[in-house]
Amino acid sequence: xxxxxxxxxxxxxxxxxxxxxxxxxxxxxxxxxxxxxxxxxxxxxxxxxxxxxxxxxxxxxxxxxxxxxxxxxxxxxxxxxxxxxxxxxxxxxxxxxxxxxxxxxxxxxxxxxxxxxxxxxxxxxxxxxxxxxxxxxxxxxxxxxxxxxxxxxxxxxxxxxxxxxxxxxxxxxxxxxxxxxxxxxxxxxxxxxxxxxxxxxxxxxxxxxxxxxxxxxxxxxxxxxxxxxxxxxxxxxxxxxxxxxxxxxxxxxxxxxxxxxxxxxxxxxxxxxxxxxxxxxxxxxxxxxxxxxxxxxxxxxxxxxxxxxxxxxxxxxxxxxxxxxxxxxxxxxxxxxxxxxxxxxxxxxxxxxxxxxxxxxxxxxxxxxxxxxxxxxxxxxxxxxxxxxxxxxxxxxxxxxxxxxxxxxxxxxxxxxxxxxxxxxxxxxxxxxxxxxxxxxxxxxxxxxxxxxxxxxxxxxxxx
Amino acid sequence: xxxxxxxxxxxxxxxxxxxxxxxxxxxxxxxxxxxxxxxxxxxxxxxxxxxxxxxxxxxxxxxxxxxxxxxxxxxxxxxxxxxxxxxxxxxxxxxxxxxxxxxxxxxxxxxxxxxxxxxxxxxxxxxxxxxxxxxxxxxxxxxxxxxxxxxxxxxxxxxxxxxxxxxxxxxxxxxxxx
Numbered sequence: 266x267x268x269x270x271x272x273x274x275x276x277x278x279x280x281x282x283x284x285x286x287x288x289x290x291x292x293x294x295x296x297x298x299x300x301x302x303x304x305x306x307x308x309x310x311x312x313x314x315x316x317x318x319x320x321x322x323x324x325x326x327x328x329x330x331x332x333x334x335x336x337x338x339x340x341x342x343x344x345x346x347x348x349x350x351x352x353x354x355x356x357x358x359x360x361x362x363x364x365x366x367x368x369x370x371x372x373x374x375x376x377x378x379x380x381x382x383x384x385x386x387x388x389x390x391x392x393x394x395x396x397x398x399x400x401x402x403x404x405x406x407x408x409x410x411x412x413x414x415x416x417x418x419x420x421x422x423x424x425x426x427x428x429x430x431x432x433x434x435x436x437x438x439x440x441x442x443x444x445x446x447x448x449x450x451x452x453x454x455x456x457x458x459x460x461x462x463x464x465x466x467x468x469x470x471x472x473x474x475x476x477x478x479x480x481x482x483x484x485x486x487x488x489x490x491x492x493x494x495x496x497x498x499x500x501x502x503x504x505x506x507x508x509x510x511x512x513x514x515x516x517x518x519x520x521x522x523x524x525x526x527x528x529x530x531x532x533x534x535x536x537x538x539x540x541x542x543x544x545x546x547x548x549x550x551x552x553x554x555x556x557x558x559x560x561x562x563x564x565x566x567x568x569x570x571x572x573x574x575x576x577x578x579x580x581x582x583x584x585x586x587x588x589x590x591x592x593x594x595x596x597x598x599x600x601x602x603x604x605x606x607x608x609x610x611x612x613x614x615x616x617x618x619x620x621x622x623x624x625x626x627x628x629x630x631x632x633x634x635x636x637x638x639x640x641x642x643x644x645x646x647x648x649x650x651x652x653x654x655x656x657x658x659x660x661x662x663x664x665x666x667x668x669x670x671x672x673x674x675x676x677x678x679x680x681x682x683x684x685x686x687x688x689x690x691x692x693x694x695x696x697x698x699x700x701x702x703x704x705x706x707x708x709x710x711x712x713x714x715x716x717x718x719x720x721x722x723x724x725x726x727x728x729x
Numbered sequence: 730x731x732x733x734x735x736x737x738x739x740x741x742x743x744x745x746x747x748x749x750x751x752x753x754x755x756x757x758x759x760x761x762x763x764x765x766x767x768x769x770x771x772x773x774x775x776x777x778x779x780x781x782x783x784x785x786x787x788x789x790x791x792x793x794x795x796x797x798x799x800x801x802x803x804x805x806x807x808x809x810x811x812x813x814x815x816x817x818x819x820x821x822x823x824x825x826x827x828x829x830x831x832x833x834x835x836x837x838x839x840x841x842x843x844x845x846x847x848x849x850x851x852x853x854x855x856x857x858x859x860x861x862x863x864x865x866x867x868x869x870x871x872x873x874x875x876x877x878x879x880x881x882x883x884x885x886x887x888x889x890x891x892x893x894x895x896x897x898x899x900x901x902x903x904x905x906x907x
Contacts, residue, residue, distance in 0.1 A: 314774070319765035319768035320766050337824075337840060337843070337844050342785075342794070345794050345795065349798035349799075350798030351798065352803070352828035355778065379782075380777070382777050383780065383781055388784075520754050520758050524758050524759075527759045527762035528762070528766070
């Protein structure tokens with residue numbers, strides 16, 4: 266029976282990964298349009314130049330460099346589309362960020378025959394990110410299954426797989442897509458350590474947290490959040506455990522400074538320039554975080570699953586009995602939120618990427634909680650109406666009152682009416698409430714899938 | 730808590746080994762990176778920046794592509810280049826002069842040829858573009874630039890016409906005389 270259960274879980278996870286792969290692979294090299302974020306090339310050029318020249322060379326928008334060389338590099342024909350005629354400022358050594366993601370995409374490109382900067386097309390450099398995305402989904406499942414059981418893990422994995430904003434942003438060569446993997450791994454190792462305190466698990470967690478910083482300096486959030494989790498559990502462990510972890514992971518992360526210092530004084534001046542960037546988030550920062558998400562500099566994509574997941578986070582905070590169990594989800598969310606608000610150089614969509622696995626775990630947890638506590642079904646129902654409504658608006662918004670839209674509206678009204686009727690009974694019909702929950706969740710997932718399929722290059726080109 | 734106290738938290742027997750590992754890690758990363766930098770080759774870097782990618786096809790037609798947008802960040806350091814390939818096809822590009830390697834008009838044309846990947850050369854007969862090669866005549870306002878090795882005038886527009894387009898050239902020149 267247990268074997269059957271595990272087989273079923275892995276089959277379902279496999280199906281989710283197949284769906285995720287199909288959605289991510291579809292138009293992966295044209296959505297977002299090549300060059301909409303030049304960071305994608307920038308990262309890959311760092312890797313390619315480190316491999317071929319031993320020195321990172323790339324495009325930067327930061328001050329702090331001395332001899333900027335302006336160039337035109339027409340990779341992916343960006344000068345015919347997205348580059349807006351602006352030349353690229355090339356710097357050597359490029360030290361905007363640590364080089365790990367660049368080394369991965371650069372190595373991949375090199376192995377696939379790329380030798381010059383114009384070879385590193387979006388078609389090539391985004392391929393490793395497709396794999397990264399599947400790893401992130403699997404690790405989210407793993408974390409969810411460890412904390413709340415396989416059903417929650419599977420639901421979170423499904424939400425990550427079909428969320429349009431995750432589908433699009435997870436293809437991009439952005440460091441956040443890298444450090445989320447090592448962060449999740451670090452959390453998983455530390456949860457195993459909390460179950461059975463073996464030192465090697467602590468070392469693995471510390472190593473994973475330190476590697477996060479090699480993707481991007483905000484990866485330090487992995488060190489911070491895991492230290493807080495260990496500190497919260499200090500009564501169950503040797504008192505110095507959290508300090509031990511903090512020391513190892515910080516010393517490991519500090520190795521990136523020695524990489525930077527090996528290039529001389531440029532490292533210091535670039536980091537100082539990085540630290541004095543404009544605070545570009547603005548006063549509507551939380552509105553932007555919860556609602557419309559900027560994918561690139563001028564493209565937005567609104568996904569109802571994200572605000573629904575934020576609502577789930579706030580709903581879960583009020584469920585006091587769940588708080589301790591939820592710490593490995595809530596602590597990362599609020600640690601990264603603090604870092605996001607503090608660093609805040611812009612409201613680009615990729616800064617939101619590290620939130621997504623934890624947000625969808627929270628949403629999945631709230632849904633499974635509602636399954637067993639039917640009083641919470643009402644909140645879940647309202648939460649899930651958000652993605653249903655937003656997806657319907659996106660899919661049928663341009664078709665005024667089409668027959669299909671009316672059909673969906675009738676379906677939602679029927680579900681809502683059935684839901685309200687449940688509260689008229691003296692003894693609430695649990696089976697019906699659960700049925701409605703399953704129906705509205707299936708609807709949200711299906712419409713998100715459909716929204717994904719609507720994202721064609723033509724749609725994207727006109728999206729704002 | 731002081732650093733000394735933090736260190737004291739570690740199991741005593743492993744303290745030295747622990748720090749040795751990190752010192753070796755730092756030294757290893759630093760030295761590897763320094764040694765790796767010795768491989769730097771400026772010519773190879775130039776090739777990596779300028780060489781066309783293998784996925785970029787060579788264009789026979791110089792007017793096939795347009796450079797979309799203007800280099801606003803260049804301030805006054807830009808020049809425009811307009812190619813008129815036939816009576817119905819032309820293309821305009823604004824180029825950042827900081828990214829043009831060379832100070833002559835021919836370098837501006839070479840940069841556009843590099844960007845849009847078409848053939849260009851100059852010889853006694855003048856500017857030759859595209860495939861099959863066509864001779865072009867270039868003007869800045871009403872003045873014909875016969876020597877394309879003259880320095881670029883920032884903010885100017887270099888108009889290059891396929892030499893066969895006599896009527897278009899005459900129409901252009903007459904627009905200046907009016």
